[in-house]
Amino acid sequence: MQPAARAAAAMAVLDRVLAGEPAEKALTAWGRGARYAGSGDRNAVRDLVFEALRCRRSFAALGGGLTGRGLILGAMRSMGQDMQQWYGEGAYAPAPPAADEAGRVPEGDEALDVPDWLAPALRRALGDDYAPVMQAMRQRAPVVLRVNAGRSTRDAARSRLLAEGIATRPHPLAAFALEVTEGVRKVQSSAAYAEGVVELQDASSQAVVEALPLADGMRVLDHCAGGGGKTLAMAARARLRLWAHDATPRRMADLPPRAARAGVAVTLTERPEATAPYDLVLADAPCSGSGSWRRDPEGKWALTPERLAELVALQGQILDRCAAMVAPAGTLAYATCSFLCDENEDQVTAFLARNAGWTCTGQHRFSPLQGGDGFFLALLARA
Numbered sequence: 476m477q478p479a480a481r482a483a484a485a486m487a488v489l490d491r492v493l494a495g496e497p498a499e500k501a502l503t504a505w506g507r508g509a510r511y512a513g514s515g516d517r518n519a520v521r522d523l524v525f526e527a528l529r530c531r532r533s534f535a536a537l538g539g540g541l542t543g544r545g546l547i548l549g550a551m552r553s554m555g556q557d558m559q560q561w562y563g564e565g566a567y568a569p570a571p572p573a574a575d576e577a578g579r580v581p582e583g584d585e586a587l588d589v590p591d592w593l594a595p596a597l598r599r600a601l602g603d604d605y606a607p608v609m610q611a612m613r614q615r616a617p618v619v620l621r622v623n624a625g626r627s628t629r630d631a632a633r634s635r636l637l638a639e640g641i642a643t644r645p646h647p648l649a650a651f652a653l654e655v656t657e658g659v660r661k662v663q664s665s666a667a668y669a670e671g672v673v674e675l676q677d678a679s680s681q682a683v684v685e686a687l688p689l690a691d692g693m694r695v696l697d698h699c700a701g702g703g704g705k706t707l708a709m710a711a712r713a714r715l716r717l718w719a720h721d722a723t724p725r726r727m728a729d730l731p732p733r734a735a736r737a738g739v740a741v742t743l744t745e746r747p748e749a750t751a752p753y754d755l756v757l758a759d760a761p762c763s764g765s766g767s768w769r770r771d772p773e774g775k776w777a778l779t780p781e782r783l784a785e786l787v788a789l790q791g792q793i794l795d796r797c798a799a800m801v802a803p804a805g806t807l808a809y810a811t812c813s814f815l816c817d818e819n820e821d822q823v824t825a826f827l828a829r830n831a832g833w834t835c836t837g838q839h840r841f842s843p844l845q846g847g848d849g850f851f852l853a854l855l856a857r858a
C-alpha cells in the first residue's frame with residue numbers, strides 16, 4: 476500500500492472508533508477486509524490510528540475536525556506535512572483539504588491532549604511535572620521486558636535476545652528490566668519469550684513489585700491479578716505460596732500457561748477468603764488508567780467524572796475486603812496505574828480513617844519521566 480492508502484485506511488478505522496467501536500476491533504475488521512495489506516501495511520495503519528488516538532484533541536484542532544480525516548490531517552500537519560504529497564498516488568489518495576479544513580494551532584490543555592475536566596485534578600497530582608508528563612503521554616510507550624530471575628541473569632537474557640535480532644538496553648527503573656531498542660515485533664515469536672526467559676512488562680510495573688516486602692515462605696494473594704503480570708513478577712522475587720484472584724476470572728485465562736512458561740506455581744482462586752490470612756495482599760486496583768494512557772489512549776477520552784467516582788468507591792471496597800485477609804503484622808500493598816490523588820493518596824487517607832490498627836509505611840509515585848508508566852504504590856501495615 477502507498478502511504479496515501481494507509482492514511483485513508485487509518486481515517487476509516489478512526490471513524491469507526493469515534494462512532495464507539497474499540498480500536499482493536501475496528502482494526503481487526505479493517506484487516507479482514509484488506510487482504511491486499513501486508514504486515515508492514517497493517518503495522519503502519521495501526522501505528523497511525525494509535526498515534527491519532529493519543530493526540531486526539533490536538534490533532535482534531537490542527538486537522539479541522541474530530542473525524543478520522545481530521546485526525547489524520549492533524550497528524551500530518553503536526554509533522555509539518557500536508558496531503559499534497561499524496562496527490563500523485565491515485566484513486567486511494569484522500570481528497571485535498573477543503574477550505575473549512577484549515578484547522579488551527581492548539582493551545583494549553585488542548586495542545587497537551589488533556590480533557591478539560593481532568594486538567595485541574597492532574598495539575599494537583601503532578602504539580603510542576605504536569606506539562607512534561609502530559610507531553611510524555613502523547614508519545615508511544617517503550618516496549619520493556621522483565622527478565623525472569625528464575626531462568627536467567629539480565630546480561631545472559633540480553634545476549635539471547637540479541638542472537639534472535641532483538642536489541643535491548645538495561646532500564647534504570649527496575650533491576651530486571653530491559654528496554655527493547657530494535658526488533659520489537661520479534662519479541663513474542665522469540666524462543667527467549669516462549670521459554671519464559673523474558674516477559675513483557677512495563678518498567679514501573681516491575682518497580683512496584685520490587686518495592687514490595689517479599690521474602691521466602693510468605694503467603695501472598697494477588698487480589699486483582701488480571702493477566703498476572705505482577706503475580707509472575709512476585710513469584711520471580713522469592714519462593715512464595717501464591718494465590719491469584721480476579722473479579723472476572725476469565726481475565727486470568729493466560730495466567731496458568733504464563734506461570735508454566737516461567738516455571739512457577741500459582742493457585743487461582745474465586746474465594747480468596749477461604750485461604751486467608753496472607754502475609755501480603757496486593758490490590759492492583761481497577762483505576763482510571765491515567766498513568767497508562769500511552770498504551771490505552773481510548774481510556775483517556777472515555778473516562779467521565781461519573782466513572783471516576785465509581786472507580787474510587789470500588790477501590791475503597793477492594794481495600795476494605797483485602798484488609799480483612801491480611802495476617803497480623805502483614806502488609807496490604809495498594810497500587811494503581813493512575814496519577815490522580817483521588818485514587819491514590821486520598822484513597823489511602825480514607826482507608827486509614829476507616830480502619831484502626833493500620834499505618835502507611837511508604838508511598839511511592841512512579842513517573843513516565845522515569846521511563847515507565849505512571850504508577851502509585853502504598854504499603855499499609857497491620858499492627
Ligand SMILES: C[S@@+](CC[C@H](N)C(=O)[O-])C[C@H]1O[C@@H](n2cnc3c(N)ncnc32)[C@H](O)[C@@H]1O
Nearest residue numbers: 699700701702703704705721722723759760761
Ligand atoms: C489494573 S488491572 C490488574 C492488572 C494486573 N495486576 C497486572 O499486573 O497485569 C485490575 C484488575 O482488577 C479486576 N477487578 C475489578 N474489580 C475487582 C474486584 N472488585 N475484585 C477483584 N478484582 C477486580 C479487573 O478485572 C482487572 O483485571
